[in-house]
Amino acid sequence: MGRKSPYPVEFRNDAVALFRAAGGRRTYAAVAADVGVTGETLRSWVRQADEQAGRAGNGEVASEGRDEELVRLRAELGRLRKAEKGVGTRAGDPATGGPVFRQGDEGMTGRWDFISVHRADFGVQRICRILGVSRSGYYRWLVDTEARQARQVADDALVAEIREIHTGHKGTYGVRRVHAELRGFGHTVNRKRVERLMRVHGIEGRHLRRRKRTTVPDRLAPPAPDLVQRDFTAGRLDEKWCGDITYVQVGGTWLYLACVMDICSRRVLGWSMATHMRTELVVDALTMAVAARGGHVAGVIFHADRGSQYTSAAFAQVSDYFGIWRSMGRVGSSYDNALAESFWQGLKREAIPGVFATVSQARLEIFQWLTYYNARRRHSSLGYLSPIEFERQHQRGHRLTLAA
Known part of the structure; x- marks a missing residue:
């Protein structure tokens, strides 16, 4: 066997x-x-x-x-x-604050073009006087034509790369992560330039939606102490973990998701999905996280809220078996488990388009995003590295320190 x-x-x-x-x-x-x-x-x-x-x-x-x-x-x-450009609702609308709505460059460019077309018939001086513009301005515009065309070509090429990155990450990346991805590809580009081009071309990341409460505290269960105290930093892997439960809508019902995250690397070590919120949901997620670390997790602090699943005797028994120290925030304070809350916001913003038709569809999309998050998604607090890449560099640096 x-x-x-x-x-x-x-x-x-x-x-x-x-x-x-x-x-x-x-x-x-x-x-x-x-x-x-x-x-x-x-x-x-x-x-x-x-x-x-x-x-x-x-x-x-x-x-x-x-x-x-x-x-x-x-x-x-x-x-x-x-x-796909032009397919979404109002995709053909000009960007707010773009040149169509702004007096200035576009209006002057039109005047310079008019002067160039009719200068042989009426002369530059007469046309400039009638239009109320200066001849020096027109001649400066002529001198800068080649540079302006080169900038436009460069902008067009950059926009094409931005679209490719944005599409490759399913439309979830905003300005900062697109900029980090470009820098990761070796481009030296200003973030404000990326922001301007994305705004002009209507390229943007996904935004948040409203939340639904899933934490139901058990008033009779003894809580664990708060060993984290809102300090969501860690100097090494497997020093502190955190976890929580969220939900997604599937037809007329709900699919619940529990996760376990390493606070140092932001890697999701374990997760579980089910159509219920019983204690085995969080136990399965914790067991998967322990397996991901090879079973050697004694002394890890696991921080969660005071939901009945985390205060249950069954969850306490499993935690004690693996040598995990339980930690809990206060009731009704999302800041006491802010890292997990932030992770759920990212999941719902980037992976959940609305109501899923079937449970299998929801599981597939969520699982795909979780693996993408760990392996490829750049994280701002990790210097725009993915969690797995951060762990590799962290472990490499630790080995070099031991060798020295």
């Missing part, structure tokens, strides 16, 4: 669904890199899933295939609507 996999069944199933959703456009190795496993491991999971589906019956397999294809097509349509 083979060794038991350290990865939860939920995680393996979501990884298989992510590979299948690519429809053959991505290799095992590419998907596995985002998920955080080897390509051969992912290949074996897909093979096992195919074998189980074959035993379940061909009719069910065909139905699941149609559902996955429908989910993929809906997700692709949503991405195209956000990324």
Whole structure:
């Protein structure tokens, strides 16, 4: 009998669904890199899933295939609507504050063009006098024509790269992350220039929506002390973790999501999704986080709110078994768990377009974003590195320090 996999069944199933959703456009190795496993491991999971589906019956397999294809097509349509220029609502409207609404450059440029066209018939001096402009201004404009055209060509090329980055990250990146991505590609470009071009061309990241309360405190359960005290910094990995529960709407019901994040690297080590908010939701997320660290987590501080799931005896028992110190903020204070709250805001802004049609669609989109977040998404508090890249550099620096 083979060794038991350290990865939860939920995680393996979501990884298989992510590979299948690519429809053959991505290799095992590419998907596995985002998920955080080897390509051969992912290949074996897909093979096992195919074998189980074959035993379940061909009719069910065909139905699941149609559902996955429908989910993929809906997700692709949503991405195209956000990324394709001119498709979105009011996409043809000129940008607010752009040249169409501003007197100045465009008006003067039109006058300079008029002078150039009619100068041979009426003379520059007469036309400038009638239009109320200076001849020196017109001649300066002529001298700067080549430089102006070169700037326009450079701006057009930069806008094309900005659109590619914006589309590649599903329309989620705003000015700061687009600027960081350009710098990461070796471009020396001013952030204000990126901001201007994105504003003029109507390119923007996603914005936040309203929240729904999910923390239901258990007044009778004894709370753990607050060991974090709103200090969401850590000098090393696995010093402090934090976690929380959020929700997404699926049709007329809800899908709940629990996560565990390393405060030092902002990496999401564990998560779990279910249509309920029972204690096993947070226990599964914590167990996955422990497995991600190889089981060696004794002494880690885990900070959460005082929701009934985190104050339950079952969660306390699991935490004690792994040697994890529980920490809790006050009731009704989002600032006491601000890092987790900020993470949920990013998830809902970037990965959730609205109401999902099916649970499988919601799981796939959320799982895809979580793996993208860990492996590729640049984080402002990490010097615009992704969490996994930050961990690699952090561990490399630690090894060099020990060697010295």
